[in-house]
Structures are given as C-alpha cells and as structure tokens.
Amino acid sequence: MLSDLPIRKIIHVDMDAFYASVEQMDHPELKGKPLAVGGSSKRGVVSAASYEARKFGVRSAMSGVKARRLCPDLIFVRPRFDRYHEISKKIRHIFHDYTDLVEPLSLDEAYLDVTQNKKGNPSATLIAKDIRARIFEEVGLTASAGISINKFIAKVASDYNKPNGQKTVTPEEVLQFLEDLDIRKFYGVGKVTAEKMYQLGIFTGKDLKSKSLEYLDSHFGKSGRYYYHVVRGIHNSAVTSNRIRKSLAAERTFSENLSSEVFMLEKLEHIAQEVSKRLTKSKVAGKTITLKIKYSDFTLQTRSKTLPYFISDKSIILETAKKLLYQETLQNSVRLLGISLSNLNTEKQHKPKDTKTVSVQLQFAF
Known part of the structure; x- marks a missing residue:
C-alpha cells in the first residue's frame, strides 16, 4: 500500500x-548551433549532443559517422573532462547548501532528499526552483528537476519538462501519473524491454499495473518484481550521500579492427595497467574480473571469472584477462576491449540508515 510507505521529499536534478x-557557455560562437562532444572520425563516438543537434536525431553513444550523416552541419568538439568536473563541483556545492543528503549519479545529475533541509523550507517544489535559479545565476547553465515522494518518480519527472523546467508529482498524484505514463518513460525499461512489453500488450503504466507479480516474474525474471512495485509507486531506496562503488573499469576502442588474440595482448596489458592504477587510487580491490569484447558488427560479449581473494595487482588482472580472451574463439574482428573489476571489498562496508515510516497525508507540502 502506498499509504504505508516512507514519505520523503526527493528532488532529481538533471543538467x-x-x-x-x-x-x-565557454565558446559563445557555438551557441545556437548543432554541437556534439566527441569524435567525428570513423571510430569516434558522441558523448553528448546539444539540443540543436538532437533535433536531427543525434544522440549520445551514437557513432560520429552516423551523427554527421544525420546532421551535415554538426560541429564536433573534444571533451574536456577536467572542465566538466570543475563545473560539477560548483553545482554540488549549491546542492549542499540545502541538504547533506546528496547522491550524485554522474557529473550532471543527482538526487537530493530535502525532507529535512537546511533552509527550513517545507516546499520541495520551491527548493528545486531556487536551486535551478542559483545554478543559472552562479554557473551559467540550465537544469531540469523532478520532485516527488521517491527517487524513481523524481527521476522520471525530471525528464518531463526538459529543458530548463521542472515537474512535481505530489503524493495524491502518484498513482494516476504512473498509470498514464508511456512504458518507455519508466526508468529501467530499455529499448529491448519496451519492445517485449509491446508484444505483451503493455504500452502504459496502467497496462503494466494490470499484470500480476507472477506474470511479470515469468516474463521478466528478477526485473518483474521491480516493475510490479514501481508502477504502484513503491521504491524504498533512500538517498545516500556515500554511494558505494560496485565496479571499476577501463576500455579501449581501436583505430583498426583486430582479428587475432595475439594482437590484442599488448592492448590488454595497457588496459590492465589502467584498471590497476584506478584501483590503487581508489584504495579498493575486487574478486570478479570481466573481459568486455565489442566486435566489428557492434555485438557485445562479456566473459567473467571470480577469484577466491581480492586483487588489485596488474599482473593478476592481466593474466586472468588473457585466460578469458583465450577461453573461446572470437566471433568476429574486435573494435573494443575492456576490463572491469567488480565484487569489490567496499560493498559491505556501509549500509544506509533506516528511514522512519510515516503515513501519506494528502496535504503533505510539496
């Protein structure tokens, strides 16, 4: 029952x-023009696209060649991650003026729990509006926000009035909002899952809600329970300011496709070195090594091995990755290799504090 859930005032801010x-912003001559951050070469990938470029269908993770084909006047610029980190840090300082419960998801988005906030403002809607105004005034960028009773609904809502807008879904609006929602808008429902749902006659939240837990479990496995609960407004994950890293990885896209494992060993050594360096810097170690292989036809394959002990040493990472590479014959020539380490020794160090449960009151200020 929604009325039995912990009620929080959650804001999801998305730049x-x-x-x-x-x-x-840094190059005014680029304002109003279709812009892609990334590479335009044969192997280049779009990291981000301006709204002017998105009108042509240009999207992140798209190949630079395809992006150029969709938008011949597209301007490519190289990413400057140091600058993005610098701006992100300024934005987070603004967040922390309102609450210490800030959970960054990436450089450009975060959850804020403002149930109890430093401003003593009972309205999460007004807090979100104030935060967005400050980001624009102090940083020079626009942000969108979603406001609701949990992280799932807040994230969905933040995409509702983009760009430079916000949407509040109050407790009494939650169930109707979710029932009316296109299934593609549900956070966690990707393109493949959406197509599967369409085939099952599930097009909206209302359609999803009509399916039993057993039905969703049988068709979607472990994800079925998640879909069953979120469409009913049930998502108890608390905003936590000390998100625990669950994996660490590095990968390389090659200028030419590689067709033999022998040619890949040198590449794997560099990747293993990078992973080891990042593990050392983060002061973590892991047990599960995963080799990621992306073929020239863009199909993706992963191969994993779990060791009985935590490791961060390059030589062990490399040796295990080599064994995974030789584990079975390659399906095609390879355009990308990656190594990740998961099952880290950080995963059981922290547990989020319990949140007190209170009943939903329709007059709850939002």
Missing part, C-alpha cells in the same frame, strides 16, 4: 545537455 552546454 540540460551538460557537456554540450558547458562548451557553448
């Missing part, structure tokens, strides 16, 4: 086309 907007 508008962050990387591209930073570039347009």
